[in-house]
Amino acid sequence: AQSVSQHNHHVILSEAASLELGCNYSYGGTVNLFWYVQYPGQHLQLLLKYFSGDPLVKGIKGFEAEFIKSKFSFNLRKPSVQWSDTAEYFCAVSGSSNTGKLIFGQGTTLQVKP
Amino acid sequence: NAGVMQNPRHLVRRRGQEARLRCSPMKGHSHVYWYRQLPEEGLKFMVYLQKENIIDESGMPKERFSAEFPKEGPSILRIQQVVRGDSAAYFCASSPTIGQGVDEQYFGPGTRLTVT
Numbered sequence: 742a743q744s745v746s747q748h749n750h751h752v753i754l755s756e757a758a759s760l761e762l763g764c765n766y767s768y769g770g771t772v773n774l775f776w777y778v779q780y781p782g783q784h785l786q787l788l789l790k791y792f793s794g795d796p797l798v799k800g801i802k803g804f805e806a807e808f809i810k811s812k813f814s815f816n817l818r819k820p821s822v823q824w825s826d827t828a829e830y831f832c833a834v835s836g837s838s839n840t841g842k843l844i845f846g847q848g849t850t851l852q853v854k855p
Numbered sequence: 856n857a858g859v860m861q862n863p864r865h866l867v868r869r870r871g872q873e874a875r876l877r878c879s880p881m882k883g884h885s886h887v888y889w890y891r892q893l894p895e896e897g898l899k900f901m902v903y904l905q906k907e908n909i910i911d912e913s914g915m916p917k918e919r920f921s922a923e924f925p926k927e928g929p930s931i932l933r934i935q936q937v938v939r940g941d942s943a944a945y946f947c948a949s950s951p952t953i954g955q956g957v958d959e960q961y962f963g964p965g966t967r968l969t970v971t
Contacts, residue, residue: 745897747897775959777962783964784858784859784946784962784963784964784965785946785948785962786962787959787960787961790959831897831898833898840903840910840911841886841888841903841950841960842888842900842903842911842913842914843888843890843898843900843948843960844900845890845897845898845899846897847895847896847897848897
Protein backbone atom coordinates (compact mmCIF):
# COMPACT_ATOMS: atom_id res chain seq x y z
CA ALA A 742 0.00 0.00 0.00
CA GLN A 743 1.16 3.53 -0.68
CA SER A 744 2.04 5.42 2.47
CA VAL A 745 4.19 8.15 3.94
CA SER A 746 5.53 8.06 7.47
CA GLN A 747 6.87 11.01 9.40
CA HIS A 748 8.83 9.86 12.42
CA ASN A 749 8.39 12.84 14.69
CA HIS A 750 4.96 14.18 15.56
CA HIS A 751 6.12 17.06 17.72
CA VAL A 752 9.57 18.65 17.79
CA ILE A 753 10.69 21.44 20.09
CA LEU A 754 13.92 23.30 19.36
CA SER A 755 15.65 26.44 20.48
CA GLU A 756 16.55 29.11 17.94
CA ALA A 757 19.76 28.41 16.02
CA ALA A 758 19.47 24.66 16.58
CA SER A 759 19.71 22.37 13.58
CA LEU A 760 16.62 20.63 12.29
CA GLU A 761 16.08 17.28 10.64
CA LEU A 762 12.59 15.90 10.09
CA GLY A 763 12.33 12.32 8.93
CA CYS A 764 10.13 11.12 6.09
CA ASN A 765 9.91 7.61 4.68
CA TYR A 766 7.58 6.44 1.97
CA SER A 767 6.26 3.24 0.55
CA TYR A 768 5.37 3.51 -3.13
CA GLY A 769 5.93 1.31 -6.15
CA GLY A 770 7.43 3.04 -9.14
CA THR A 771 8.97 6.43 -9.78
CA VAL A 772 7.96 9.09 -7.30
CA ASN A 773 7.78 12.82 -6.91
CA LEU A 774 8.45 14.06 -3.37
CA PHE A 775 7.34 17.21 -1.60
CA TRP A 776 7.57 19.04 1.67
CA TYR A 777 4.75 21.43 2.52
CA VAL A 778 4.59 23.81 5.46
CA GLN A 779 1.56 25.26 7.20
CA TYR A 780 2.25 28.31 9.35
CA PRO A 781 -0.28 29.10 12.10
CA GLY A 782 -3.48 30.40 10.55
CA GLN A 783 -2.24 30.01 6.99
CA HIS A 784 -2.72 27.54 4.17
CA LEU A 785 -0.26 24.90 3.03
CA GLN A 786 2.70 26.22 1.08
CA LEU A 787 5.29 24.30 -0.90
CA LEU A 788 8.75 24.30 0.71
CA LEU A 789 10.52 22.18 -1.86
CA LYS A 790 10.03 19.34 -4.30
CA TYR A 791 11.98 16.57 -5.97
CA PHE A 792 11.13 15.18 -9.40
CA SER A 793 14.48 13.95 -10.75
CA GLY A 794 18.15 14.84 -10.97
CA ASP A 795 20.24 15.99 -8.03
CA PRO A 796 18.89 14.20 -4.94
CA LEU A 797 19.79 17.17 -2.74
CA VAL A 798 17.04 19.71 -3.20
CA LYS A 799 17.11 23.27 -1.94
CA GLY A 800 13.89 25.05 -1.11
CA ILE A 801 12.72 28.34 0.27
CA LYS A 802 13.76 29.87 3.60
CA GLY A 803 16.99 27.88 3.86
CA PHE A 804 15.40 24.45 3.86
CA GLU A 805 16.80 21.49 1.97
CA ALA A 806 15.94 17.83 1.62
CA GLU A 807 17.81 14.77 0.44
CA PHE A 808 16.23 11.96 -1.52
CA ILE A 809 17.86 8.63 -0.66
CA LYS A 810 16.29 6.10 -2.97
CA SER A 811 17.79 3.04 -1.26
CA LYS A 812 16.25 4.11 2.04
CA PHE A 813 12.95 5.38 0.60
CA SER A 814 13.59 8.58 2.53
CA PHE A 815 13.24 12.30 1.93
CA ASN A 816 14.36 14.01 5.12
CA LEU A 817 14.01 17.76 5.58
CA ARG A 818 16.88 19.77 7.05
CA LYS A 819 17.72 23.29 8.09
CA PRO A 820 21.06 24.17 9.70
CA SER A 821 19.74 26.90 11.98
CA VAL A 822 16.04 27.35 12.78
CA GLN A 823 14.32 30.59 13.62
CA TRP A 824 11.27 31.32 15.75
CA SER A 825 9.38 32.05 12.52
CA ASP A 826 9.86 28.42 11.44
CA THR A 827 7.27 27.37 14.01
CA ALA A 828 4.72 25.53 11.89
CA GLU A 829 3.42 22.15 10.84
CA TYR A 830 5.42 20.30 8.20
CA PHE A 831 4.03 17.70 5.84
CA CYS A 832 5.92 15.27 3.63
CA ALA A 833 4.03 14.05 0.55
CA VAL A 834 4.58 11.75 -2.40
CA SER A 835 2.94 11.33 -5.78
CA GLY A 836 3.58 8.80 -8.50
CA SER A 837 5.07 10.05 -11.75
CA SER A 838 2.60 8.08 -13.78
CA ASN A 839 -0.60 8.65 -11.84
CA THR A 840 -3.11 11.44 -11.57
CA GLY A 841 -0.92 13.64 -9.42
CA LYS A 842 -2.78 12.97 -6.18
CA LEU A 843 -0.61 13.50 -3.15
CA ILE A 844 -0.21 11.03 -0.32
CA PHE A 845 0.65 12.88 2.86
CA GLY A 846 2.39 11.91 6.05
CA GLN A 847 0.76 12.67 9.39
CA GLY A 848 2.64 15.92 9.79
CA THR A 849 5.25 17.16 12.28
CA THR A 850 4.57 20.12 14.49
CA LEU A 851 7.73 22.17 14.99
CA GLN A 852 7.89 24.60 17.88
CA VAL A 853 10.91 26.90 17.99
CA LYS A 854 11.56 28.63 21.27
CA PRO A 855 13.06 32.13 21.07
CA ASN B 856 -3.19 36.56 -9.19
CA ALA B 857 -5.51 35.44 -6.43
CA GLY B 858 -4.76 32.15 -4.80
CA VAL B 859 -7.06 29.20 -4.37
CA MET B 860 -10.22 30.34 -2.65
CA GLN B 861 -12.48 28.27 -0.49
CA ASN B 862 -15.73 29.15 1.16
CA PRO B 863 -17.06 29.07 3.66
CA ARG B 864 -14.03 28.97 5.94
CA HIS B 865 -16.10 27.54 8.76
CA LEU B 866 -19.31 25.58 8.43
CA VAL B 867 -21.49 24.18 11.18
CA ARG B 868 -24.15 21.63 10.35
CA ARG B 869 -26.46 19.46 12.41
CA ARG B 870 -26.49 15.73 11.83
CA GLY B 871 -28.57 14.87 8.80
CA GLN B 872 -28.11 18.21 7.03
CA GLU B 873 -26.23 18.79 3.82
CA ALA B 874 -22.86 20.52 3.56
CA ARG B 875 -21.65 22.28 0.40
CA LEU B 876 -18.03 23.31 0.19
CA ARG B 877 -16.81 25.53 -2.63
CA CYS B 878 -13.41 25.87 -4.23
CA SER B 879 -12.30 28.37 -6.84
CA PRO B 880 -8.96 27.35 -8.34
CA MET B 881 -6.22 29.76 -9.25
CA LYS B 882 -6.71 31.56 -12.52
CA GLY B 883 -5.62 29.39 -15.39
CA HIS B 884 -5.71 26.17 -13.38
CA SER B 885 -7.95 23.44 -14.71
CA HIS B 886 -7.15 20.67 -12.22
CA VAL B 887 -8.73 20.51 -8.77
CA TYR B 888 -8.00 18.14 -5.90
CA TRP B 889 -9.92 17.73 -2.65
CA TYR B 890 -8.30 16.47 0.54
CA ARG B 891 -9.69 15.85 4.02
CA GLN B 892 -7.80 16.25 7.27
CA LEU B 893 -9.28 14.52 10.27
CA PRO B 894 -8.13 15.61 13.75
CA GLU B 895 -4.58 14.47 14.52
CA GLU B 896 -4.12 13.04 11.03
CA GLY B 897 -2.49 14.09 7.78
CA LEU B 898 -4.35 15.11 4.68
CA LYS B 899 -6.08 12.30 2.80
CA PHE B 900 -6.81 12.50 -0.92
CA MET B 901 -10.49 12.38 -1.82
CA VAL B 902 -11.03 13.27 -5.46
CA TYR B 903 -9.37 14.78 -8.51
CA LEU B 904 -11.38 16.67 -11.10
CA GLN B 905 -10.87 18.50 -14.33
CA LYS B 906 -13.50 20.74 -15.85
CA GLU B 907 -16.71 18.69 -16.13
CA ASN B 908 -14.89 15.42 -15.43
CA ILE B 909 -14.09 13.33 -12.39
CA ILE B 910 -10.71 11.78 -13.07
CA ASP B 911 -9.96 9.94 -9.84
CA GLU B 912 -12.41 9.48 -6.98
CA SER B 913 -10.60 6.61 -5.30
CA GLY B 914 -10.49 8.45 -1.97
CA MET B 915 -14.14 9.40 -1.80
CA PRO B 916 -16.46 7.57 0.58
CA LYS B 917 -18.89 5.52 -1.45
CA GLU B 918 -22.01 7.08 0.04
CA ARG B 919 -23.15 10.62 0.79
CA PHE B 920 -20.14 12.34 -0.81
CA SER B 921 -20.05 13.81 -4.30
CA ALA B 922 -17.96 16.35 -6.17
CA GLU B 923 -18.26 18.36 -9.33
CA PHE B 924 -16.27 20.92 -11.27
CA PRO B 925 -18.62 22.51 -13.81
CA LYS B 926 -17.60 24.34 -16.92
CA GLU B 927 -18.45 27.61 -15.22
CA GLY B 928 -18.10 28.30 -11.53
CA PRO B 929 -16.30 26.74 -8.60
CA SER B 930 -15.76 23.12 -7.75
CA ILE B 931 -18.26 21.84 -5.20
CA LEU B 932 -17.79 19.09 -2.62
CA ARG B 933 -21.17 17.98 -1.36
CA ILE B 934 -21.80 15.90 1.73
CA GLN B 935 -25.34 14.70 2.25
CA GLN B 936 -26.81 13.68 5.61
CA VAL B 937 -23.71 14.66 7.53
CA VAL B 938 -22.60 12.67 10.58
CA ARG B 939 -20.24 13.63 13.39
CA GLY B 940 -17.42 11.68 11.76
CA ASP B 941 -17.51 14.10 8.83
CA SER B 942 -16.16 16.86 11.08
CA ALA B 943 -12.80 17.73 9.56
CA ALA B 944 -10.88 20.30 7.59
CA TYR B 945 -11.45 20.02 3.85
CA PHE B 946 -8.74 21.40 1.61
CA CYS B 947 -8.87 22.14 -2.05
CA ALA B 948 -5.79 22.38 -4.26
CA SER B 949 -5.37 23.34 -7.88
CA SER B 950 -2.65 22.86 -10.48
CA PRO B 951 -2.22 24.14 -14.01
CA THR B 952 -1.60 20.74 -15.46
CA ILE B 953 -0.10 17.40 -14.52
CA GLY B 954 2.99 15.68 -15.73
CA GLN B 955 6.63 15.57 -14.88
CA GLY B 956 7.86 18.85 -13.51
CA VAL B 957 4.52 20.58 -13.17
CA ASP B 958 2.83 18.66 -10.40
CA GLU B 959 2.90 21.44 -7.85
CA GLN B 960 -0.46 21.89 -6.19
CA TYR B 961 -1.52 25.18 -4.67
CA PHE B 962 -3.70 24.87 -1.62
CA GLY B 963 -6.61 26.90 -0.38
CA PRO B 964 -7.14 27.89 3.28
CA GLY B 965 -9.55 25.04 3.90
CA THR B 966 -13.11 24.74 5.16
CA ARG B 967 -13.55 23.54 8.70
CA LEU B 968 -16.72 21.54 8.96
CA THR B 969 -18.21 20.90 12.36
CA VAL B 970 -21.16 18.56 12.70
CA THR B 971 -23.16 18.93 15.89
